[in-house]
Amino acid sequence: MRCPFCGNVETQVKDSRPAEDHVSIRRRRYCPACAGRFTTYERVQLRDLTVIKKNGRRENFDRDKLERSIRIALQKRPVDPERIDQMISGIVRRLESMGDSDVKSDSIGAIVMETLARIDTVAYVRFASVYKNFQAADDFEDFVAELRPIATAVIDGD
Template sequence: MRCPFCGNVETQVKDSRPAEDHVAIRRRRLCAACGGRFTTYERVQLRDLVVVKTNGRREDFDRDKLERSVRISMQKRPVEPERVDQMVSGIVRRLESMGDTDIPSKVIGEIVMESLARIDTVAYVRFASVYKNFQAADDFDKFVSELRPLAKSTE
């Protein structure tokens, strides 16, 4: 593993432990050259996924991009970081088990929204506002008014 500080390829693993509900391994590393310490995560990847955008463009699936967008929607919400990690891992496992390596971005967005709706409705609305490209306050009003009957039926 290359050191992120100096680029040296000789790093030592100092500690390994399960992470993200035992679906990843967290490794603490030490660079032999500069003494820098850093953490890496090792996860099982069942297959290489490709995201098919709405305009037909294709790009490799990026777990970090998914995680960033979820964390942005969860900012300042009372949700533990471990819960977010579990949710992202669950989404990735679900995508990998779909059987196809080409996943439409629309499917990913719907799965994320479904997962967020179960955890935090504010994060769900935040994500939806970007995903559905809200342009005005009326878009929020319409979306939230559609959400209200669903929220009452789950109480």
């Protein structure tokens, strides 16, 4: 692992332990060249995923891009950051275990929406507004009208 301070490639691991999310390993590292200390995280990756966009273009799956879009949807919402990390890891594991290395962007969006709907309805609507490409206020009204019976059933315990 290259030192982020001086670029030395001979760094040493001083401590390893599971991270709080229990799906990654946290490693404390030390650079003997500059005496710098830093932390790295390692995650298990079952397979390399390729995202197939709506226009047919293919690109490598980017966990950070998924995380950014989910965090934007959950911005200023009362959801614990650890819960968000668990949700993102769960989505990635679900995508990796689908059996195919090629995943359609629609499938990713549907899984994210399904997950957000269980965690926070405001974030669900925020994400849906981008994912479903709402163009006018009527699009929001129609979507929320569809959401009301579902939200009522969840609140009533049906």
